[in-house]
Amino acid sequence: MRYRQSNVRSYIAYFFLQIKQGLQYRTAAIAGAITQFCWGFMLLFIFQAFYQSNIQTQPISYTQVVQIIWLQQAFLAFFVLWFRDNDIFTMILTGSIAYELCRPIHLYSFWFVKLISARLSSASLRCMPILLVAAFLPAPYSLKLPPTMEHFLYFFLTLFLGLVLLVTISMFVYISTFYTYSAVGSMLLFAVFGEFFAGLIIPVPLMPLWLQKIVYALPFRYTCDVPFRIYAGHIGIPEAIVSIFIQLGWILLLVVLGRLLLQKSLQRVVVHGG
Amino acid sequence: MIEVLHLRKQFKVYERKESLRDSISSFFFPKWKWVHALEDVSFHINPGEIIGYIGPNGAGKSTTLKIMSGILLPTSGTCKVMGMIPWKNRIEYVRQIGVVFGQRSQLWWDVPVLDSFLLLKEIYRVEEGRYKKSLAMLVDILQLQDLLSKPVRQLSLGQRIKCEIAASLLHQPSILFLDEPTIGLDAVAKIAIRKFIQRINHENKVTVILTTHDMHDIEALTNRVILIGKGRTLFDGNVSLLKENYTTDQSIEEIIAQVYTEYEI
Numbered sequence: 001m002r003y004r005q006s007n008v009r010s011y012i013a014y015f016f017l018q019i020k021q022g023l024q025y026r027t028a029a030i031a032g033a034i035t036q037f038c039w040g041f042m043l044l045f046i047f048q049a050f051y052q053s054n055i056q057t058q059p060i061s062y063t064q065v066v067q068i069i070w071l072q073q074a075f076l077a078f079f080v081l082w083f084r085d086n087d088i089f090t091m092i093l094t095g096s097i098a099y100e101l102c103r104p105i106h107l108y109s110f111w112f113v114k115l116i117s118a119r120l121s122s123a124s125l126r127c128m129p130i131l132l133v134a135a136f137l138p139a140p141y142s143l144k145l146p147p148t149m150e151h152f153l154y155f156f157l158t159l160f161l162g163l164v165l166l167v168t169i170s171m172f173v174y175i176s177t178f179y180t181y182s183a184v185g186s187m188l189l190f191a192v193f194g195e196f197f198a199g200l201i202i203p204v205p206l207m208p209l210w211l212q213k214i215v216y217a218l219p220f221r222y223t224c225d226v227p228f229r230i231y232a233g234h235i236g237i238p239e240a241i242v243s244i245f246i247q248l249g250w251i252l253l254l255v256v257l258g259r260l261l262l263q264k265s266l267q268r269v270v271v272h273g274g
Numbered sequence: 275m276i277e278v279l280h281l282r283k284q285f286k287v288y289e290r291k292e293s294l295r296d297s298i299s300s301f302f303f304p305k306w307k308w309v310h311a312l313e314d315v316s317f318h319i320n321p322g323e324i325i326g327y328i329g330p331n332g333a334g335k336s337t338t339l340k341i342m343s344g345i346l347l348p349t350s351g352t353c354k355v356m357g358m359i360p361w362k363n364r365i366e367y368v369r370q371i372g373v374v375f376g377q378r379s380q381l382w383w384d385v386p387v388l389d390s391f392l393l394l395k396e397i398y399r400v401e402e403g404r405y406k407k408s409l410a411m412l413v414d415i416l417q418l419q420d421l422l423s424k425p426v427r428q429l430s431l432g433q434r435i436k437c438e439i440a441a442s443l444l445h446q447p448s449i450l451f452l453d454e455p456t457i458g459l460d461a462v463a464k465i466a467i468r469k470f471i472q473r474i475n476h477e478n479k480v481t482v483i484l485t486t487h488d489m490h491d492i493e494a495l496t497n498r499v500i501l502i503g504k505g506r507t508l509f510d511g512n513v514s515l516l517k518e519n520y521t522t523d524q525s526i527e528e529i530i531a532q533v534y535t536e537y538e539i
Contacts, residue, residue, distance in 0.1 A: 013396035021384050099380040101345040103397055104369040267347060 011109060015117050022121025029125035036073035036130055043069045044141055060205040060234055062140065067232035068203060070134040070143040072224065077122035078163045079198060079224035081170055082191040085118055088174050089183040107266070108259045111174065115167045147233040154240040159227040161247040166223040168254035169194065175258065178265040199225040205234065219250040275449070275481055276319040276342065281351035282505075283312040283337055311337040312348070313505035321448075324475050324482045326492040326499040326513075330534050334505045335485040336375075339451050342483070343373045355449065369398060372442035372480075376454035379434065380441055381426045387437050388422040391444060398445035405444065412440040415470055432463035439467065443474065450474070452484035456491055468494045489526040503537050 044066060051062045077083055088111060091097045100107060134143035146152045169190075176186040195201060198220035204212060215221050226243045229235040235243070288306045312334045319325055329335050340346040341353055344360035344367050353360060358367045374380075381390040395405045413419055416436045421429060429437065435455060442450065452471070456464045468491060474480045486492065492499055492513060499516070501509040509516065517529060524532075 007396075007399055010393075010396040010399070013393050017382065017385060017389060017393050020389070021382065024384060094378075096378045098340060098345050098375060099373070099378060101364070102343045102368045102371070102373045104365045105397060106365070 010105065011113050014110065015113050018114055018117035019121045022118055023125065025122075026125065029122065032076075032122075033126045033129045036076055036126065037133065040069055040073040040130070040134070041141075048140070058206065060203060060232075063144070064229075064232040064234050065203060066141060067143060068228045070130065071228045071231060072200065074127040074130040074134070075123055075159065075224070077119045077126065078159065079166050079200075080191070081166070081173070081194045082187060083119065083122070084170075084173070084183070084187060085115055088114070089177055092174070092177045093181065093183075101266070108171070108255075108262050111171065112167060115170060116163065119163060119167070146231045150237055151230055151233060151240075154237065154244075155227050155231040158222075158230055158240065158243060158247065161244065161251065162223040162227050165219060165247055165251050165254070168251055168258060169219060169223070171254075171258045172261070175261050175265055178268075194220050197221065198223055205229075219254070222247045222250060275321045275356060276317075276483075277352070277354040278318070278338070278342070279316050279352045281312050281315040281338065281341060281353060282310070282349045283334070283341065283346065284308045284310050284349050310505050312341075312351075315351075315502060315505065315507050317500050317507060317510055319481065319483065321481055322475070322479050323498060324471070324496040325484070326496045327483055327485045327502070328487075328489075328492065328499055328530070329502040329508075331487075333502045335502065336453055338502070339373075339453050339483070339485060343371060343451050344368055369445070370447055370449070372445070372447035372450045374435075374438050374442045374450070374452050374455055376435065376438075376452070376457040379426065379438065381434070381437060383426050386423050386425055387418070387429075390426070390437075391422075391441060394441055394444050400445050404446070408444055408446055409440075412443060415473060416440055416466070432459050435459060435463070435467065439470065443480075446478070447480070449481045449483070452482065454485055454487070456486060456488050464488070464491070471495055489530055493526055501533065503534065508537050509533070 047062065047065050047069070051058065051065075072079075091100065100110070131143060134141075136142070146155060173183075173186050173190050177183055180186055197215050197218050199207075199215065204215055204221055204225050207215065215225075222243065226235065226240070226247070230240050230243075285308070286306050287309045288304055315334065315338055327335055327338070337346065341348050342355060342360060344364045347361050355367070356370060360367050381387060382393070391409065394400075400408070413422070416439065418436060418440060421433050421437060426434060426437070439452075439455065450471075455471075456467055459467065471482055471484070472495060475482055482495075484491065484495070497512050497514070499509070499511070499513055500507060501516075513526070516533065517526070
């Protein structure tokens with residue numbers, strides 16, 4: 001009943017408006033792509049030094065790490081938690097949220113659409129140049145195709161679900177602003193922990209086993225570690241299928257929790273600034 | 275149409291101290307106090323009225339408006355608008371009202387005004403035919419022809435407020451809440467807005483509640499004012515009643531200032 005009141009068309013219209021807005025930031029995208037490219041190279045060399053100085057075989061091959069690094073750079077906007085939407089923060093902190101509340105929309109869904117479209121438009125501007133250049137690099141550094149077509153398919157599926165999952169996680173950062181009155185603290189906390197547990201600092205297969213167990217119990221790795229390792233061929237199809245179900249489970253849980261928490265925050269909402 | 279009874283709203287406000295020692299102690303033992311934005315506000319508004327909701331800064335005008343538009347929950351008291359309680363069934367309720375906060379913007383900053391309008395059309399599920407009619411009417415009266423294709427950030431304040439008001443009326447609400455719609459506007463823009471408010475009240479029978487500090491707004495638009503101060507209703511009635519007790523050569527501005535001092539608000 002509650003869903004019928006807010007029609008899907010308004011969310012779609014909002015999605016396209018946001019995409020249109022997001023695609024305006026071309027210069028930022030070019031700068032971002034170049035930064036990611038340099039950052040990617042730096043990581044490649046660091047890991048090369050690591051692999052060359054170690055005689056024992058590592059649980060993941062250098063070529064596979066290279067795949068993960070390039071995909072991370074290309075789809076950065078899909079999974080970094082510090083990629084933030086200042087509109088929502090200012091809305092809460094300056095009281096413009098008043099306008100959002102006097103519209104016939106569900107705030108959670110509306111913000112969800114806003115956040116997902118911002119990440120989509122940002123990634124779509126950045127990923128192509130990075131992927132293209134990375135594909136034409138000389139041998140050990142180049143981006144290859146995944147081992148099979150099936151891997152490719154599961155990569156796309158888990159990548160998309162990973163994006164949805166990340167947005168549900170990031171929603172908690174925005175909701176926390178109702179309580180903390182500052183975006184910096186929770187942003188930092190989420191970003192540091194989230195990125196570590198997503199395997200963005202050390203790839204998950206290179207972590208000690210006990211740490212891997214913790215990582216597997218948290219939602220963060222399901223945003224980017226899973227799809228990229230499927231692409232690199234490090235995760236097989238059976239595990240990919242299991243991961244999809246875990247992704248769906250996390251999404252469901254976090255959406256329900258997020259909606260409840262937002263509902264609660266709105267009851268005590270203070271509209272700042274008169 | 276609008277029934278407000280013994281409305282009360284209090285906020286928790288944290289106290290911050292200046293010295294380092296105090297700020298450390300307040301980190302562990304935060305001190306706060308209740309601030310009473312509204313103590314006891316009651317009034318009744320009939321369909322088709324224009325109400326001037328006035329009072330000094332901090333009297334609780336915006337808070338009342340936010341409760342009536344379903345944004346804030348009151349601490350106690352009742353408020354019924356068109357038979358509905360605003361903060362319950364918020365979504366169903368806000369479909370039927372229009373709100374303008376003069377100091378904030380509801381339009382999307384980086385895209386042309388028309389894009390914002392189209393999105394609002396989808397949000398409020400306004401049918402194509404009705405939308406075109408209502409847009410044509412608004413464009414005509416508010417003279418928006420040249421503004422529609424401009425991004426909001428390029429508009430002047432007066433132009434933006436016109437677009438804000440148009441945006442809040444696209445779905446043809448029967449009640450319009452205006453929170454300081456003429457703040458910061460020049461004389462021409464003010465007069466245009468006033469004329470517009472009169473016209474939609476007359477022709478479309480829209481009930482209008484506006485807060486303002488500009489007493490010319492009141493003189494031009496309405497006979498009935500509700501005066502609040504320190505969170506209480508102090509006066510509700512005809513402006514001329516307020517004037518009667520004072521010498522006639524005083525401007526309405528001076529009269530209101532005197533009223534404020536007399537009520538010690």
